[in-house]
Amino acid sequence: MEQLFEALADRTRLRLLNLIGQGEICVCFFTAILRAPQPTISRHLAYLRKSGLVEARRDGKWMHYSLRPPAGEGAARVLSAVLKELREDPEMQKDLALLQKACCAARLPRALAGAPRPALKETR
């Protein structure tokens, strides 16, 4: 349980989780949306992977990350309360807006040209 909170005790990781909560997303979108250096993103994703919160899937050159709901029922309830609460934060909302925009744009910005679009769940 502390391990869960260690994983959540970092703003970058919370922003990543907030995005991953929307569906399966590949790394290049994270770096574009968070505007953080790629090694930083990669390290935090590795951290989340080791803590069991997310899982990765390789697709050619791209790595897609998605949420892996915790095994225990209680931990799962905690996590979903966290994800819900995150959406109250202005920066998190901005991140989500950027993700929506990137997802639906007719042409992706040059930094993302060719990248597979994230598969977002339908928004409630």
Next chain:
Amino acid sequence: MEQLFEALADRTRLRLLNLIGQGEICVCFFTAILRAPQPTISRHLAYLRKSGLVEARRDGKWMHYSLRPPAGEGAARVLSAVLKELREDPEMQKDLALLQKACCAARLPRALAGAPRPALKETR
């Protein structure tokens, strides 16, 4: 929000919160139940106080700590989910059992003689 999780990312603090969730308790009970050195307990309580999760009340020589529910509705929901989940952990259950015992014992152990008994909420 990260600050909340930094506070939760430590086993000692989780054990303290688990106990404080039962009602207002004074420091000597924490040291007796967790069997940890007094400065350690005191430091972690200070940490929780600074993070706004608990508040302290002086009563003569004794300091009583109690839960301070987070301001935001979402954060409050997260915390209560956490507290509920904590009770699944064997060590946390053991701590609660020791607390109950200390609270209802006819005579307190010598280490706690004279200490004000915690005011536990009724158990559901």
Next chain:
DNA sequence: CTTACATATTCGTTAACGCGAATATGTACT
């Protein structure tokens, strides 16, 4: 096989954390 690109990992440094030991503060009692 070389290049290009997406992603991951390593290295070195700096900052924060948790702890034990020692000490300080605050309160009650005499």
Next chain:
DNA sequence: AGTACATATTCGCGTTAACGAATATGTAAG
């Protein structure tokens, strides 16, 4: 004032975490 007790704080240390910079891995394409 002086002692006893409950609690808080400080100090020094080893461990861990995050970061930028550099480099390595893996895959696709020519």
